[in-house]
Amino acid sequence: MSIVLDVRNLKVYYELGNGVVKAVDNVSFQLYKGEVLGIAGESGSGKSTLGQAIAGLIRPPGRIVGGQILFKGKNLLELSESEWRKIRGKEISVIFQDPNSYLNPVYTVGFQVAEAVEAHNGGSPKHYIHKAIELLKMVRIADAPRRAVNYPFQLSGGMKQRVLTSIAIANKPELIIADEPTSALDVTVQAEVVELLLELKKELGSSMIFITHDLPLLLEIADRIMVMYAGKIVELGSSHHIRNNPLHPYTRGLLESVRYERKAKLKSIPGSIPSLISPPPGCRFAPRCPFAYEKCRKIEPPLKQVDGRLVACHLFNEGGNDG
Amino acid sequence: MSLGKFIAKRAFQAFVTLIGALLVVFLIMRILPGDPARLIAGPEASWEDIENIRKMLGLDKPLYIQFIEYVKCVFKGDFGKSIKYGTPVINEILARLPYTVLLAVAAEAIAVALALPLGVYSALKPNSTLSRFISAISLFGASLPIFWLALIFIYIFSAKLKWLPSFGAGSWKHLILPSFTLALLLMGNLTRITRSSVMEAASMNHVTTAVAKGLDNGKVLRRHVLRVSMIPIVTIMGLQIGSLLGGAVITETVFAWPGIGSLLIDSIFYRDYPLAQGIILFIVLAFVIVNLAVDFIYGLIDPRVRSRTWS
Numbered sequence: 001m002s003i004v005l006d007v008r009n010l011k012v013y014y015e016l017g018n019g020v021v022k023a024v025d026n027v028s029f030q031l032y033k034g035e036v037l038g039i040a041g042e043s044g045s046g047k048s049t050l051g052q053a054i055a056g057l058i059r060p061p062g063r064i065v066g067g068q069i070l071f072k073g074k075n076l077l078e079l080s081e082s083e084w085r086k087i088r089g090k091e092i093s094v095i096f097q098d099p100n101s102y103l104n105p106v107y108t109v110g111f112q113v114a115e116a117v118e119a120h121n122g123g124s125p126k127h128y129i130h131k132a133i134e135l136l137k138m139v140r141i142a143d144a145p146r147r148a149v150n151y152p153f154q155l156s157g158g159m160k161q162r163v164l165t166s167i168a169i170a171n172k173p174e175l176i177i178a179d180e181p182t183s184a185l186d187v188t189v190q191a192e193v194v195e196l197l198l199e200l201k202k203e204l205g206s207s208m209i210f211i212t213h214d215l216p217l218l219l220e221i222a223d224r225i226m227v228m229y230a231g232k233i234v235e236l237g238s239s240h241h242i243r244n245n246p247l248h249p250y251t252r253g254l255l256e257s258v259r260y261e262r263k264a265k266l267k268s269i270p271g272s273i274p275s276l277i278s279p280p281p282g283c284r285f286a287p288r289c290p291f292a293y294e295k296c297r298k299i300e301p302p303l304k305q306v307d308g309r310l311v312a313c314h315l316f317n318e319g320g321n322d323g
Numbered sequence: 324m325s326l327g328k329f330i331a332k333r334a335f336q337a338f339v340t341l342i343g344a345l346l347v348v349f350l351i352m353r354i355l356p357g358d359p360a361r362l363i364a365g366p367e368a369s370w371e372d373i374e375n376i377r378k379m380l381g382l383d384k385p386l387y388i389q390f391i392e393y394v395k396c397v398f399k400g401d402f403g404k405s406i407k408y409g410t411p412v413i414n415e416i417l418a419r420l421p422y423t424v425l426l427a428v429a430a431e432a433i434a435v436a437l438a439l440p441l442g443v444y445s446a447l448k449p450n451s452t453l454s455r456f457i458s459a460i461s462l463f464g465a466s467l468p469i470f471w472l473a474l475i476f477i478y479i480f481s482a483k484l485k486w487l488p489s490f491g492a493g494s495w496k497h498l499i500l501p502s503f504t505l506a507l508l509l510m511g512n513l514t515r516i517t518r519s520s521v522m523e524a525a526s527m528n529h530v531t532t533a534v535a536k537g538l539d540n541g542k543v544l545r546r547h548v549l550r551v552s553m554i555p556i557v558t559i560m561g562l563q564i565g566s567l568l569g570g571a572v573i574t575e576t577v578f579a580w581p582g583i584g585s586l587l588i589d590s591i592f593y594r595d596y597p598l599a600q601g602i603i604l605f606i607v608l609a610f611v612i613v614n615l616a617v618d619f620i621y622g623l624i625d626p627r628v629r630s631r632t633w634s
Contacts, residue, residue, distance in 0.1 A: 055535060057531060057534060057535060085537050085538075085539060086537065087537070088534065088535055088536065088537040089535055089536040089537035089538075090537055093535065094535045096528065096531070096532060096535075098528065101527065101528040101529065102528045102529055102531065102532045103529055103532065104529040104532075104533070104546070104547055104551065105529070105551070105625065105626070105627060106550055106551060106624065106625050106626060107546065112532075115533070115536060115538060115542075115546075116536040116537075118538075119536045119537040119538045119539075119542075120537055151626040151627070153626070153627050153630075154630075164532070167532065167536060170536075171537075
């Protein structure tokens with residue numbers, strides 16, 4: 001399989017008044033053509049920042065301080081602003097998480113979808129109203145011609161999320177980054193939206209990065225899963241491996257923290273994500289880890305190949321099976 | 324709500340506002356010490372002369388009768404005669420109105436022409452040297468006493484350079500000093516509101532969507548930042564125009580500009596009840612109309628407002 005995206009040692013920092021937040025700290029991974037890569041983590045894990053960096057949407061005080069993002073072999077970090085514009089929305093698209101705030105309240109949704117076509121074809125959004133209606137139909141908005149002249153406040157959350165989706169797929173992008181596309185929606189609508197995204201991805205032959213805090217959802221839809229904690233990758237492997245044998249204590253914690261079937265019990269990981277301004281030395285998860293020992297608090301664990309996946313934990317030895 | 328219903332509702336609100344304002348002005352004028360009859364009669368007049376004049380003006384009747392009669396006349400379109408000039412109040416106001424409108428429009432136009440580009444620039448480049456300079460200037464403009472600024476302008480441009488006349492009206496040259504003085508004052512607030520409003524709009528999530536589409540910066544700015552940022556700016560512009568139509572009292576006085584503001588001051592000093600009441604009535608009316616226009620513009624800018632009010 002060919003590699004669409006190759007991220008190497010990426011570092012994205014936020015330079016704030018009281019220090020530097022290392023939101024994404026030395027992250028490397030590859031995305032294969034046609035694949036769904038899930039990125040899981042709590043809020044503050046750096047997963048959204050990573051998605052924004054790949055889409056060229058990091059704004060001050062955020063800054064990409066190092067690394068490479070190779071998209072089809074070309075380093076995106078060396079592009080000029082006008083070269084970036086040709087890629088955004090055309091080759092790499094983002095579906096944002098909050099449909100209520102990511103649409104402009106003062107334009108009709110038809111206009112906003114048409115704008116996505118206009119951006120890469122010239123002319124005025126008026127020329128692309130028919131195309132916009134077609135796109136709204138593609139995301140299965142009923143009565144699309146009538147909906148196109150509605151304003152966002154006249155639509156439901158699920159419908160607005162579909163509009164955002166139609167904006168993202170308007171130019172048949174090769175890479176779709178879905179940044180928590182369902183977390184602002186009702187549970188009943190979530191499944192529909194996820195199913196729609198996967199179908200569209202298949203139809204367009206795109207690759208997809210699906211960012212969410214919902215690890216069990218990723219087990220169902222992703223080919224591979226990358227678990228992030230405090231700006232770093234802690235485990236990266238196939239859904240199969242992560243489902244059947246999660247290794248990193250954090251991955252296990254994430255899986256256990258979801259509702260057990262029938263028992264409806266909620267187990268949470270004690271503590272919270274550490275300050276990314278002055279992260280703890282050694283393993284960043286050590287303060288919350290039930291298995292942490294001396295070495296974990298002193299030496300940062302490197303990513304190692306263990307049992308068919310990558311994991312950053314001192315409990316496991318390179319190439320070995322369980323620790 | 325239909326547009327017709329919206330206008331009818333607002334017209335009724337305006338009517339209530341007008342009656343209220345009229346009552347307050349009517350009472351305040353009469354509570355103030357001083358007696359127009361005495362002023363007209365002069366220092367030599369006898370007590371009887373003064374009584375006669377008072378009767379002639381209708382000031383001998385109880386207050387509530389005076390008020391009711393005044394309101395009745397107003398509804399017939401009769402605002403009474405000026406005590407000082409002996410001419411109909413409406414004629415006096417109409418004679419001054421063009422000057423006030425001219426000054427108001429010129430000052431607001433200059434202020435907007437300067438404040439919008441400066442405000443937008445300093446919102447987009449908040450840390451540049453020019454932005455810091457703009458912030459300093461607008462704070463300066465908004466906090467200077469206007470009479471002082473007016474005097475400085477007169478000193479420089481009339482007394483020293485002799486480029487422009489220092490007082491009166493008549494040619495476009497007369498308009499320059501008063502309108503720029505006022506504009507500088509208006510500009511300060513307008514620039515700061517524009518700056519904060521554009522900064523807020525630029526940080527909204529839908530702007531990220533627009534950038535992610537691959538739209539160029541100009542379109543992102545025009546469609547997704549500026550239009551969304553307009554509501555607070557239009558609000559301030561409306562308030563400014565409303566108060567300017569009520570007469571820029573200090574500016575008009577310093578430059579001897581024959582507008583509504585200086586007429587109002589005159590009428591109050593002279594206890595010219597009908598004239599002062601007429602002017603205040605006009606000022607309130609101007610405010611009501613400007614506010615109505617502003618509400619209408621809100622609807623044009625934002626479909627959510629439109630659906631709540633008049634579509």
